[in-house]
Amino acid sequence: MKKLQELIDRLQGQPPKRVAIAQAADEEVLKAVKKASDIGMATFLLTGDVESIKQAAHKAELDLTQPAITIEGCEAAEASSKAVKAVKSGDAQVVMKGKVDTKSLLKAVLNKENGLRGRGVLSHVALFEIPHQERLIFLTDSAMNIAPTLEEKVQIVKNAVGVAVECGWKMPKVAPLAAVEVINPAMPATLDAAALTQMNRRGQITNCIIDGPLAFDNAVSKEAASQKSISSEAAGAADILMVHSIEAANALYKSFIYFAQAKVAAVISGAEAPIVLTSRSDSAESKLYSLALALNYSTK
Amino acid sequence: MKKLQELIDRLQGQPPKRVAIAQAADEEVLKAVKKASDIGMATFLLTGDVESIKQAAHKAELDLTQPAITIEGCEAAEASSKAVKAVKSGDAQVVMKGKVDTKSLLKAVLNKENGLRGRGVLSHVALFEIPHQERLIFLTDSAMNIAPTLEEKVQIVKNAVGVAVECGWKMPKVAPLAAVEVINPAMPATLDAAALTQMNRRGQITNCIIDGPLAFDNAVSKEAASQKSISSEAAGAADILMVHSIEAANALYKSFIYFAQAKVAAVISGAEAPIVLTSRSDSAESKLYSLALALNYSTK
Numbered sequence: 277m278k279k280l281q282e283l284i285d286r287l288q289g290q291p292p293k294r295v296a297i298a299q300a301a302d303e304e305v306l307k308a309v310k311k312a313s314d315i316g317m318a319t320f321l322l323t324g325d326v327e328s329i330k331q332a333a334h335k336a337e338l339d340l341t342q343p344a345i346t347i348e349g350c351e352a353a354e355a356s357s358k359a360v361k362a363v364k365s366g367d368a369q370v371v372m373k374g375k376v377d378t379k380s381l382l383k384a385v386l387n388k389e390n391g392l393r394g395r396g397v398l399s400h401v402a403l404f405e406i407p408h409q410e411r412l413i414f415l416t417d418s419a420m421n422i423a424p425t426l427e428e429k430v431q432i433v434k435n436a437v438g439v440a441v442e443c444g445w446k447m448p449k450v451a452p453l454a455a456v457e458v459i460n461p462a463m464p465a466t467l468d469a470a471a472l473t474q475m476n477r478r479g480q481i482t483n484c485i486i487d488g489p490l491a492f493d494n495a496v497s498k499e500a501a502s503q504k505s506i507s508s509e510a511a512g513a514a515d516i517l518m519v520h521s522i523e524a525a526n527a528l529y530k531s532f533i534y535f536a537q538a539k540v541a542a543v544i545s546g547a548e549a550p551i552v553l554t555s556r557s558d559s560a561e562s563k564l565y566s567l568a569l570a571l572n573y574s575t576k
Numbered sequence: 577m578k579k580l581q582e583l584i585d586r587l588q589g590q591p592p593k594r595v596a597i598a599q600a601a602d603e604e605v606l607k608a609v610k611k612a613s614d615i616g617m618a619t620f621l622l623t624g625d626v627e628s629i630k631q632a633a634h635k636a637e638l639d640l641t642q643p644a645i646t647i648e649g650c651e652a653a654e655a656s657s658k659a660v661k662a663v664k665s666g667d668a669q670v671v672m673k674g675k676v677d678t679k680s681l682l683k684a685v686l687n688k689e690n691g692l693r694g695r696g697v698l699s700h701v702a703l704f705e706i707p708h709q710e711r712l713i714f715l716t717d718s719a720m721n722i723a724p725t726l727e728e729k730v731q732i733v734k735n736a737v738g739v740a741v742e743c744g745w746k747m748p749k750v751a752p753l754a755a756v757e758v759i760n761p762a763m764p765a766t767l768d769a770a771a772l773t774q775m776n777r778r779g780q781i782t783n784c785i786i787d788g789p790l791a792f793d794n795a796v797s798k799e800a801a802s803q804k805s806i807s808s809e810a811a812g813a814a815d816i817l818m819v820h821s822i823e824a825a826n827a828l829y830k831s832f833i834y835f836a837q838a839k840v841a842a843v844i845s846g847a848e849a850p851i852v853l854t855s856r857s858d859s860a861e862s863k864l865y866s867l868a869l870a871l872n873y874s875t876k
Contacts, residue, residue: 406835422755422762455718455826462722465823492830493857500834503857523765524824526755530792531828534800535706536835557793557803 452488752788
């Protein structure tokens, strides 16, 4: 895949899935809903306070009477669990954050009785379209796990591979990043990378090719990898960059956006259904791409 | 400063300093020497095996008979200590790596008797010219300290501030980066950032304004900082990004180069004299900028 637009194109001709929005009274979110429903990309279940939703919809110029939109009124505090329940019951396939705290939405998702816990480790999976780069590249985890253990990294890799495979990648190449491409006992990132690589070879992590540690340049540039004589299927060809810490992943994510002028789609993976957590600073285009990524990823 | 070229311009009209190159028999390094001597930026002391230096100079089209060049023949294994000694004695002001291992050069620099130990903590200071950005930005430490302690971070900040001040920055703004801009006890990067900020306010780190933690976007973009209502002198205006770990700093460094098409100059700071460690993958332009950065930084 070369363009994020392809995520939207892939949905054409498929029966539209439904997105449940927790407390939908958010003008920016409803602008994305308008765009998505205008092109028939999805249908929407808007939960939350009906009057507030109507006001926000008016500002977003979203017609709430169209068949693609259903409203389920409830107290704002109930909106997260309402949206999660809609997905749990099969009435919707994707959860999207509206005007609620991320914390309260994730609490509803992780609720042991009525939630969508899935594998238990949720992680943030971002897909970037970077100018001058030939392919889209996934980056994980820049938002959820602060200092993931090896066990958590296994889940983080699986979560990202799950997204990639559903979006059409066959055997995505995963590069666990470190500052160097050699194993250094003083650098835990390199040890975890080696372990993940061997777990992949032993069939403990499937549907992907893992090869690390790789430094960023060796992972993304064939030229850099060959200058260092690194022989690896993932070197210079990584589809998924798995980053050691939230500090590194978060800074990389933002450097792609602010310095490399990249476009991004992002989804939370690892629950029973995709979760879309857009933030105010995301562009309208990015929100639409994130929805498309989640809809592609949804397997229900 | 907006362009790395200004580092070169600042040297014009100043008496040229001398750069001691450890085992200078490296074609790429001598190409940089040729460019630098052509514009009168510096003079050079080439140490190492004379025959090999002559061969490399021939390939680099460098005239070894010009007055700007002096050769001090020695066994290749002695070249590092020879170059370091030249700086120690005042015969040169900058050490540059030729065809020697980084390790052996740093060993000579850190030698307790004959070295240039300085503050004891050496760190890598890179200065980037990034397309679409209004100002040059320093990044540290992407190569030397794996997981710096707070004490080491203090030296890393001082080392970077030292470079910035000698290059013309007055009171550079330092942003200790983290994944978030709030203090989170579970995130050591945020605690160290808070400590560094207060050390600056208490006069323990001077000649700069430190304010952190800041996430990458809050540090570099005024818009991102104002969207989050962050009130800070460094927010959106950081001159120096001080990164928590080598994994994060190294990946950022390479993302600037490979994804943001940035140009870079880099120097090792913290010893008694600047050390230039260019690598084979650096462009000729980048090697020249690194030399200029080191020459500006040199105070001897």
